[in-house]
Amino acid sequence: MSSSLLTMRKPVRVLFFVVLLAVALVQIYPFFWVITSSFKTDADLAKAAYLLPSKIYMGHYQQALQSDLMRYFFNSFSVAVGVLVSLIALGAPAGYALSKMRFHYAEKVMTFFLLGMMIPSFACLIPMFQFYNALGLRNTYWALIIPQVGFGLPVCIFLYKNFMSRIPDSLTDAAAIDGASHWYIFMNIIFPMSKNITVTILTFNFVYVWNEFTYANTFMSAGKMKTLPVGLSDFVGEMGGVDWGATFATITLSMLPTLIIYAVLNKQVIEGMTAGAVKS
Amino acid sequence: MCNNKGSRIHFPATNGRFRGRVCSRDIQTGGQTELKTKKSKKKIAPWLFSGPALLAYTSVVIVPIICSLGFSFYDYSGVGKRVFNGINNYVRMFRDDTFLIAIKNNLLLMAGSTAIQMVLGLVLAILLSNIRKFTNVLRVAYFVPCIISSAAICQIFSKMFSIVPEGVIPALMRLGGMEQIAFLSDSKWALAIVIILDAYKYVSMHMIIFYSALMDVDESVVEAAIVDGCGWWKLHTKIKIPMIMNIIVMELVLLINGTLKAFDISYILTKGGPGTTTELVVTYMYKTSFGMAKFGVGSAMAVFLAVESLAAVGIVRYIGNKLQRRYT
Numbered sequence: 001m002s003s004s005l006l007t008m009r010k011p012v013r014v015l016f017f018v019v020l021l022a023v024a025l026v027q028i029y030p031f032f033w034v035i036t037s038s039f040k041t042d043a044d045l046a047k048a049a050y051l052l053p054s055k056i057y058m059g060h061y062q063q064a065l066q067s068d069l070m071r072y073f074f075n076s077f078s079v080a081v082g083v084l085v086s087l088i089a090l091g092a093p094a095g096y097a098l099s100k101m102r103f104h105y106a107e108k109v110m111t112f113f114l115l116g117m118m119i120p121s122f123a124c125l126i127p128m129f130q131f132y133n134a135l136g137l138r139n140t141y142w143a144l145i146i147p148q149v150g151f152g153l154p155v156c157i158f159l160y161k162n163f164m165s166r167i168p169d170s171l172t173d174a175a176a177i178d179g180a181s182h183w184y185i186f187m188n189i190i191f192p193m194s195k196n197i198t199v200t201i202l203t204f205n206f207v208y209v210w211n212e213f214t215y216a217n218t219f220m221s222a223g224k225m226k227t228l229p230v231g232l233s234d235f236v237g238e239m240g241g242v243d244w245g246a247t248f249a250t251i252t253l254s255m256l257p258t259l260i261i262y263a264v265l266n267k268q269v270i271e272g273m274t275a276g277a278v279k280s
Numbered sequence: 281m282c283n284n285k286g287s288r289i290h291f292p293a294t295n296g297r298f299r300g301r302v303c304s305r306d307i308q309t310g311g312q313t314e315l316k317t318k319k320s321k322k323k324i325a326p327w328l329f330s331g332p333a334l335l336a337y338t339s340v341v342i343v344p345i346i347c348s349l350g351f352s353f354y355d356y357s358g359v360g361k362r363v364f365n366g367i368n369n370y371v372r373m374f375r376d377d378t379f380l381i382a383i384k385n386n387l388l389l390m391a392g393s394t395a396i397q398m399v400l401g402l403v404l405a406i407l408l409s410n411i412r413k414f415t416n417v418l419r420v421a422y423f424v425p426c427i428i429s430s431a432a433i434c435q436i437f438s439k440m441f442s443i444v445p446e447g448v449i450p451a452l453m454r455l456g457g458m459e460q461i462a463f464l465s466d467s468k469w470a471l472a473i474v475i476i477l478d479a480y481k482y483v484s485m486h487m488i489i490f491y492s493a494l495m496d497v498d499e500s501v502v503e504a505a506i507v508d509g510c511g512w513w514k515l516h517t518k519i520k521i522p523m524i525m526n527i528i529v530m531e532l533v534l535l536i537n538g539t540l541k542a543f544d545i546s547y548i549l550t551k552g553g554p555g556t557t558t559e560l561v562v563t564y565m566y567k568t569s570f571g572m573a574k575f576g577v578g579s580a581m582a583v584f585l586a587v588e589s590l591a592a593v594g595i596v597r598y599i600g601n602k603l604q605r606r607y608t
Contacts, residue, residue: 008410008512016407017414023404024421027484030436031424033448048455049440049448090333097329109330116341120541120589122562123582124344126351126569131344150340153333182325211429213544218570229431233548236435244445251432258427266420269427274488277534 031255038248045244060245061253069250071224072231075141079227080209082145084202087156090149091201092194095160096186100172110161116154121147125218132219143219144227148209155276156201163197164190203265204272207258228254345586351579358573369580379581381556382564389475389560390539396479397486397535402528404483405490406516419491422484430544433481438464438549441473464550467557474546474558478539486531493527494520529600533593540589561585 037045038060040053094113098106128147129138137143171193172185180188191198216227226234232254236247262269352369354362373379404422408415425433440447441463450460463469497520505519521528543562546552552559552567562585569578 012512013411017411020404020407020411020418024418027422027480028424030433030440031428033440034436045445049446049451050455086336090336094330094333097326101326101329103326103330106326109334112334113337116337118590118593119341119345120585122541122543122565123348123586124341125566126575126579126582127344127347128340129570130575146336147340150337153337157333182329186329207427211427211431213429213431213548214566218566229429232429232431232435236438244439247435247439251435255428255432258429262420262424262427266423270419270423270488273426274485274492277485278489278530 034248035252038245038252040245040248042245060249063243063246064249064253067235067246067250068223068226068231069235069253072226072228073253075225075231076210076227078141079144079148079212080206082141083148083152083209084205086145086149087152087201087205088198091153091156092160092191092198093186094153094157095164095194096182096190098157099161099165100167100169100185100190101182110158113154113157116151121151122214125214129218138219139222139225141225144212144215147215148212152205152208156205159197159201159272159275160194163194167193199265200268200272200275203261203268204276206261207269207273210258348579348582348586351575352583354576354579356575358575365576369576370584373577373580373584376577378556378559379561379564382559382561385471385556385558386540386542386560388471389478389542390536392472392475393478393539393542394532394535396475397483398528398531400479400483401486401531402490402521404487405494406520408487408491409494419484419488422487424484425481426485430481431548433477434545434548437473437477465554467554470550470554470558474550477545477549478542481545482538486535489527489531490524493524497523525604529596529604532600533596536592536596537589540592541585561588 033049036052037049039056039058041055041057041059044051044053044057097103098110103109124147132138132143132146137146167190172189175185175189211229212227213229216230220226220230232250235250351362353364353366355365355368356362408418440449443450443460443462446454449463453460461469463473501519501523502515505515510519541562542560543566546558546560547563547566550558552563561581565578565581565585568574568581
């Protein structure tokens with residue numbers, strides 16, 4: 001407990017708490033509003049918007065599930081799996097090379113990776129579009145997986161490198177002396193021991209990939225290939241003016257996966273996202 | 281207690297480690313020839329491990345940024361031949377009134393959103409570091425907007441601001457007897473709303489960075505100050521804030537860099553409108569390239585964006601370092 005707390009009287013602390021609580025409620029209210037509103041009946045929706053539903057009504061969810069939403073969910077999940085698997089498969093060995101192998105160029109390679117964090121992804125959008133167009137990758141999952149892996153790798157490698165360099169060398173020396181190859185050491189000692197950072201990288205990258213809008217909006221023009229964020233905007237554009245209940249249900253469903261992951265692994269999500277921000 | 285913990289973690293490995301150390305010394309003295317023959321293999325191995333990542337990263341990030349620079353000197357509309365036209369794209373870009381408006385809007389957004397996030401983030405972090413209970417719950421609650429997609433946030437707010445059917449904000453204005461304002465289609469308000477939503481989405485991220493910095497301030501310094509009779513206000517303004525000055529400068533860099541690249545909220549919520557009131561550099565670049573198929577001018581804007589954010593980061597770092605040196 002911080003000793004600066006000693007300098008304050010209790011009423012002041014309570015006042016601080018009240019202010020903090022008020023701000024927290026403002027931060028959460030929009031999501032609370034959309035979730036509660038999604039359970040309103042049409043009669044409730046016609047009443048003042050700040051009222052709570054008079055009873056729980058699931059009809060809008062039935063409506064939402066009958067739309068293309070499930071297709072968008074499937075697309076988003078496929079892209080997320082592709083990005084996360086590739087990030088770990090490429091990032092973890094690179095982190096091992098840069099931290100655990102006596103590697104003359106390690107520092108230069110790391111600087112080269114960190115350089116990527118300074119490059120705005122928007123500045124690469126036009127060439128990417130033309131490459132993927134020429135290669136026939138538009139409207140395939142690859143068009144979303146490749147750029148997100150490329151731009152996700154610097155932070156991923158940075159986190160792996162930092163974590164792995166804190167694992168004592170004594171653990172790997174024994175195996176090395178017994179003639180184990182680097183690949184064996186990596187797969188059986190270092191990578192399993194890096195489980196914590198792997199979970200962090202997976203969780204916060206899932207949040208990023210799930211929410212990604214720009215690439216999906218640029219490279220996926222076919223309706224059935226759209227991911228949730230773009231599909232959501234289209235769906236609301238079509239239905240939003242007319243059918244608020246279904247719109248609220250759709251928005252709620254789209255937020256659900258990240259909210260569930262956040263409910264379980266909030267520490268890792270916050271840690272990963274702030275580390276990513278600090279390094280970029 | 282600490283010792284116990286440490287030995288418990290290392291215990292299973294002690295056996296192997298001990299054997300390993302003896303052996304490695306043996307090899308270093310006795311087995312030098314063997315090491316030399318293995319040298320070429322050793323040189324390749326790190327590249328095998330980092331090569332795939334390097335390849336992916338280079339082809340996705342480095343090659344396109346160089347191509348953008350190249351494209352910016354050519355006239356290209358997606359079909360037909362690329363025609364070299366020197367710096368014409370840049371000239372055209374700066375003669376485009378909408379682009380100049382986009383720069384102005386973007387600078388306003390940068391100033392407004394950065395100011396809100398810095399001040400609010402720092403104040404909240406200080407308040408949070410001064411309460412005893414529920415800090416974790418509050419942090420988790422604050423962070424929720426960061427994990428929700430911009431698409432969902434924009435849809436939620438467009439419904440909250442909607443006049444017909446009546447969203448929650450006009451409903452509250454009616455309740456309070458005020459005249460309802462269509463914030464998103466009112467040219468006086470639209471940019472302010474985009475700024476506020478940008479700050480709303482990311483402020484908690486910066487609050488948490490400030491909070492961890494404050495919690496990392498050396499406890500012995502704080503204790504010494506308190507023993508010397510330092511009060512709460514002085515403790516924060518004269519000791520804690522100066523001690524996290526490096527984080528404050530870093531935050532300024534992050535925020536300015538981030539707000540110069542703002543895109544989603546303006547693009548999804550207001551589509552740059554009404555008129556051009558919320559047009560930003562990136563949204564206009566996006567529309568020029570993918571809406572109007574002017575890839576040459578679009579590339580020039582992309583280069584402008586990259587140079588602009590690098591320059592801004594450089595300037596802030598330079599000033600920040602000078603200030604820091606004066607402080608410490």
